[in-house]
Amino acid sequence: MIKGTKLYSILKMKCPQCQVGNFFVAHPYKLSTMGEVKKRCSKCNQKFELETGFYQGSYYVSYGLGVALFIAVVVLNYMFIETITPTSLMVSFVLALILLAPIMYALSKSIWATMFIKYDKNAITKYQKILEDDSRIKS
Numbered sequence: 189m190i191k192g193t194k195l196y197s198i199l200k201m202k203c204p205q206c207q208v209g210n211f212f213v214a215h216p217y218k219l220s221t222m223g224e225v226k227k228r229c230s231k232c233n234q235k236f237e238l239e240t241g242f243y244q245g246s247y248y249v250s251y252g253l254g255v256a257l258f259i260a261v262v263v264l265n266y267m268f269i270e271t272i273t274p275t276s277l278m279v280s281f282v283l284a285l286i287l288l289a290p291i292m293y294a295l296s297k298s299i300w301a302t303m304f305i306k307y308d309k310n311a312i313t314k315y316q317k318i319l320e321d322d323s324r325i326k327s
């Protein structure tokens with residue numbers, strides 16, 4: 189996967205600015221911290237919650253992902269099951285939704301943040317320079 193693209197930070201769940209630091213507190217399937225975003229990037233200090241309630245907008249992304257999942261489930265049903273009933277379709281969709289809920293929740297937040305935070309390949313160097321200047325002033 190090419191570094192510097194939005195897809196890289198979304199799928200690798202990295203900081204949208206430096207693409208090195210982790211975006212989430214833990215893996216999406218660790219249910220106790222499911223979808224919990226870090227306050228700041230540990231590598232470039234990018235703030236992840238740009239404003240209060242920032243991630244409420246990710247519900248729209250989540251809705252889109254849900255529709256995409258439903259279409260995928262319908263296509264897979266047509267490909268692998270001979271007689272499709274509304275019940276089998278419903279059961280397979282609900283099952284897919286339950287199994288993929290943590291990853292969809294995380295992806296929606298990751299996509300939402302990536303829409304607003306730009307990639308900067310020098311982000312870490314810039315942050316380290318700020319820290320260096322800071323320590324020079326203090327000493």
Ligand SMILES: [Zn+2]
Pocket residue numbers: 203204205206207208209229230231232233234311
């Ligand atoms: Zn970062």
